[in-house]
Amino acid sequence: MTGVTDIRAQIDALPGLDPRAPLLHVEDLHVEFRTRDGVAKAVNGASFHLSAGETLAILGESGCGKSVTAQAVMGILDTPPAHITNGTVRYRGVDLLGLSEQERRKVRANRIAMIFQDALSALNPVYTVGFQLGELFRKHRGLSRKDAKRRAVESLDQVRIPAAGQRINDYPHQFSGGMRQRVMIAMALALDPEVLIADEPTTALDVTVQAQIMRLLAELQRQRTMGLILITHDMGVVADVADRVSVMYAGKVVEEAPVYDIYGRPAHPYTQALLASIPRLDLKGRPLNVIRGLPPALTDIPSGCAFHPRCGYAREICRQEQPPAYRIAPHRESRCHFIREVLGV
């Protein structure tokens, strides 16, 4: 058996690893949940890529497949009921979906890490924060309990938790919401990953704390030139930190664009509708714009373009044919039959 200390060397020996290949490349990912009540198609062809130092926001309503996509990339979906039926996930050229669970574990947390929405339930309530952090150093770096504890304190210092040396012995419930999310971040970054997936990292927090956490994330990302995937439904957060945006609807990326273009000239009716539904001060007193209807049930996704029942541009072709990805500009794609109309050209 090989020791745990040389795990980094083991990662370098993974089949197909090429340091010059894109950091993360997800292509045509399909995930479905097979349950007794039927098959729920949670992800239906998600594609995106991420480079070092870049922030990609994945934007969409609840239940559009954002979190499932993230968990598929991490390899922590429960199978069954979840099954990845198609697609590839490549980390620096390594096809992650083709790896054994044992090899996959070397990439997970070491190279691609994840933070979750609700840190209170995402941390184990019966172990101290120091134990849960130290565990990473002990199991992946082969450190002794004492050294692991020292590293755990350093990790908490990095996310600016005051008096880290004492707080290391506290349990998750003894932290405030914001501090707890900092612990979560410290845990995800403990092993210096190259990719961090943040699944709604600030949704459970107060607005002021949200801003602090986002600033901290952005700063840590800059220090480490780490790729960040930010999963969110908050357009405000996206505007502040993202470089590029992928908009997901019913398990598919319907539009991908640099953040500036998304706000300036959305190229998909769904993105347009999302932007129109942001409350604005200059429209005070008037009813909010809402997207009429509900997102489709994942067990019964509409034919053709999944957005057609809620779309103002929809015509017969939208019910029949799935729109292909139209390339509008470099790094800009949209899946809509009437893209010219939407863009107004």
Add this chain to the structure above:
Amino acid sequence: MFRFIVRRLLQMVLTFFGATFLVYALMFAAQSDPIQALVGERPITDSQRAALTERYHLNDSFLQQYWYYVKGLLTGDLGTSLTGRRISDMLADAWPVTLRLSLMAIIFAATIAIVAGVVSGIRRGSIFDNATLFVTLIVLAMPIVVLAPLAQLIFGIKLGWFPPTAGRDATLYQLLLPAAVLASLVVATELRVTRASVAENMRADYVRTARAKALTRSRVIGVHVLRNSLIPVVTLIGVDIGGLMSGAIVTEKVFNIPGVGFNLFRGIRTEDGPLVVGFVSFLVIVFLVVNLLVDLLYAVLDPRIRYE
């Protein structure tokens, strides 16, 4: 923590007086002529009767009698049984037997319940899970008055694998069969609680986090899920220990084990008031102490519980 223990001890005092008072009152109401019960079939002269009445304070009011009794208890004197033996001596004989039997039973039950419960909690819906569901249902449905003689007949007499009875100085081997029968009283519930608890914790968010930390499956289950799952199970086992230690009347009777339950049964049948009250008072203390220990253990397992 200290304040919690003090508060619990005060509660124990109240519970103790409440329980002994109730038992004493019940015995007092049930006995018709304790002196006749004492001397049995033989005739008794008036002077003897007067002497005994004087000695046992039988002419005093109920409350006075209860007071004499409590006074004796507090000075460590449980009184004398109607058979003439000191109750503390009888307890000293019976208690170790019951203690050994109940500890064996609880070790059997807890081991089976936790191992099988964890496995079926992880593999919900598997053949193993369904098989344990089936077996636990049967065990739950079978009353001990059926199970104990049946086990004695089959394993003790027909197959002869185990000694059919265990006497006063029973070896561990002799106690195996009665302990297994006693364990069946509690194993099914403990197993179902373990299974439900594990199944629930497997779906918890922190398990997803543990997997995102690239921990091995055995560590995720053995370290993260297990400790959380065992919290309700430990409480249940603690209550069961208290219950089993307070004597297994049927099992001890069937296997002829002269433990606490065995003596208690005889005491009730012969209307031996002092014996019953004395034993029950002691059992109340055992039960209370075990429950206090369980509550403290609960705090060790679950740091969210603060005893302030």
